[in-house]
């Protein structure tokens with residue numbers, strides 16, 4: 001069987017990484033912001049992002065991510081978008097993977113989900129029992145404690161409606177937000193959200209010589225590239241945001257440098273920062289550069305073009321004898 005070059009290189013790289021021990025998923029652990037302390041006894045939230053279920057990321061990596069997450073015994077699993085790569089071919093596999101988490105799963109969509117078909121990805125997730133928030137919020141009860149979860153839809157493709165997502169939030173119940181694009185945090189903090197969990201950048205994937213800060217920061221214009229930013233102290237106007245490096249990849253599974261490795265992050269909400277050793281503390285944001293309205297409109301049009309192309313293909317298939 002002839003293996004396409006992309007798939008061949010993906011397999012070769014993943015086998016090389018496995019052989020060298022570099023294919024392992026890192027587990028990072030952080031305390032939540034102080035705003036949660038005294039408002040709850042610790043809740044354990046596992047953050048997984050950018051799974052990119054498809055041919056580039058080996059199925060064994062997805063299984064490993066689920067096993068590592070389950071081993072932490074989280075109260076809740078949150079997934080911040082890019083569930084798939086480019087197509088709907090692996091939606092059944094996605095449903096099966098998400099169903100394997102032992103804790104309830106809540107997620108938001110990312111740009112790749114929009115490119116592949118947002119409604120179809122959402123349905124695949126809902127078949128697994130997961131809840132997908134699209135500019136909405138919900139309240140979950142864990143260990144007799146309530147937590148509001150805000151889900152902002154994908155900002156990269158112009159689907160984020162932050163004001164809609166936070167409308168009706170209660171001040172007397174702690175809140176956590178999810179957004180594929182981390183820069184949405186700036187606006188969410190103003191609504192009293194102390195912590196936002198995000199993805200999208202894959203930590204830059206290649207982080208040697210701080211290359212990720214050049215590529216994802218200077219070139220792509222992200223303020224938040226990987227890890228923890230903002231402020232967890234006190235009840236400040238500015239909250240915190242965490243950008244997970246994620247599990248998968250959309251093009252090539254190359255991940256070089258410690259910050260770019262596949263990652264699952266556990267947040268202990270209600271624990272005080274400094275209560276245990278953490279990988280790093282809050283980092284200063286990069287300068288960043290907001291995408292222009294024209295850029296967002298172009299990305300939005302790209303989603304519409306892909307949707308129309310899928311609809312045309314379906315029509316042609318139906319018309320065939």
Ligand SMILES: [Fe+2]
Pocket residue numbers: 050052082110112200201202250
């Ligand atoms: Fe991604």
